[in-house]
Amino acid sequence: MAGTDLWALELACREEGYSSVCGCDEAGAGPLAGPVYAAAVILPFGAELPGLNDSKKLTEKKREALFLVIREQAVAWAVARVEAAEIDETDILSARMKAMQLAIDRLTPAPDFALLDGNRDHGRSAAVTAPHRMIVKGDSLSASIAAASILAKVSRDRYMKEIAAQYPQYEFDRHKGYGTKRHYELLRQYGPSPIHRRTF
Numbered sequence: 001m002a003g004t005d006l007w008a009l010e011l012a013c014r015e016e017g018y019s020s021v022c023g024c025d026e027a028g029a030g031p032l033a034g035p036v037y038a039a040a041v042i043l044p045f046g047a048e049l050p051g052l053n054d055s056k057k058l059t060e061k062k063r064e065a066l067f068l069v070i071r072e073q074a075v076a077w078a079v080a081r082v083e084a085a086e087i088d089e090t091d092i093l094s095a096r097m098k099a100m101q102l103a104i105d106r107l108t109p110a111p112d113f114a115l116l117d118g119n120r121d122h123g124r125s126a127a128v129t130a131p132h133r134m135i136v137k138g139d140s141l142s143a144s145i146a147a148a149s150i151l152a153k154v155s156r157d158r159y160m161k162e163i164a165a166q167y168p169q170y171e172f173d174r175h176k177g178y179g180t181k182r183h184y185e186l187l188r189q190y191g192p193s194p195i196h197r198r199t200f
Helices: 005-015 060-073 084-089 092-105 143-164 181-190
Strands: 021-027 036-042 076-082 113-117 132-135
Touching: 005 021, 005 113, 005 132, 005 143, 021 092, 021 143, 036 092, 036 143, 060 143, 076 092, 076 143, 084 092, 113 143
Parallel strands: 021 113, 113 132
Antiparallel strands: 021 036, 036 076
16 A cells, blocks of 8 residues: 555545545454454544555554554544354354444544445444445555554454463464464364354
8 A cells, every 4th residue: 555545535535525534444253263353443634654554464563563653643543342252143244343333433533434344334133324335455445444454453463362361272362263273273172262153
């Protein structure tokens, strides 16, 4: 992401009359354990955030550095999560949408419009209700969505590192709950923990 291209979507929204636009993204849809996180961010239009990109394309060190810068520069930011038990009770798509809407709802000041990463805005039991537009691969196309992707990813990774102390046998600090070969080995050995998703 470079130059003015990463502000093109925000600019289009401003031209449509929206003065305050947030980006929203989630992290942790695929893991076998832990919550799904979402973040929403309103950035000052045109803010300089060197190295800003889709969180999946950044090293952990770079994500951590940008996490601090984004929170310092943001007009508003918020993070929300939906726990594994609720994911099992509903479905992962609904949980993702609920987490996104919760994050948007926590922004102060509230945005006029939201840019969301992905192509789905509702599950069976939850939906994003704020005025919004879905952007496929938005975390690579929008500064605001990229910033949200970093806040969501870092927040979730930090949580999984903390929970690793409670369940050290699962090594959550290493794989963050994702279905790695080692994680499956530990699951076979110890069975699921209270934070594992039973429907995955």
